[in-house]
Amino acid sequence: xxxxxxxxxxxxxxxxxxxxxxxxxxxxxxxxASVTYGKLVGDVTGNGKVGNEDVGAARNNSGRVNSxxxxxxxNGDGSVNKMDLRVIKANRGHSL
Numbered sequence: 516x517x518x519x520x521x522x523x524x525x526x527x528x529x530x531x532x533x534x535x536x537x538x539x540x541x542x543x544x545x546x547x548a549s550v551t552y553g554k555l556v557g558d559v560t561g562n563g564k565v566g567n568e569d570v571g572a573a574r575n576n577s578g579r580v581n582s583x584x585x586x587x588x589x590n591g592d593g594s595v596n597k598m599d600l601r602v603i604k605a606n607r608g609h610s611l
Contacts, residue, residue, distance in 0.1 A: 524556045525609045557606035559587045564610035569603050 533547040557565040559572040576584035577595045587595040589602045 524554060524606070525611060527551060527553045527611060553611040555606075555609060555611050557589055557603040557609065558611075559589070559603065561586065565603060565606045565608065567607070570600060570607070573599050573603055 529549055529551045531547060531549040534545055537545045539545060553563065555563065555565060557569055559569040562568075573587040573589075573595055576587045578584070580588045580593050580595060584595055587599055589599045592598065
């Protein structure tokens with residue numbers, strides 16, 4: 516399953532997965548599930564708003580993306596750089 520979210524920003528999205536005849540290893544039938552998440556481009560710190568702290572976090576974590584700085588790669592090009600800073604600055608003031 517995939518959910519296309521490339522054109523949404525500053526919103527909360529709920530995804531519901533419906534399953535039929537799926538059981539766990541104990542034979543229990545699994546129920547459908549809903550997951551809600553927020554998408555906010557530029558929210559490097561994950562606090563639900565884009566501000567100067569996000570710019571600072573990206574600036575302090577520049578370079579190749581790894582397991583500790585991946586949130587700062589807001590344009591998804593595999594590197595945290597000035598292009599990410601531009602996107603973050605353009606979204607400053609947005610919040611969920």
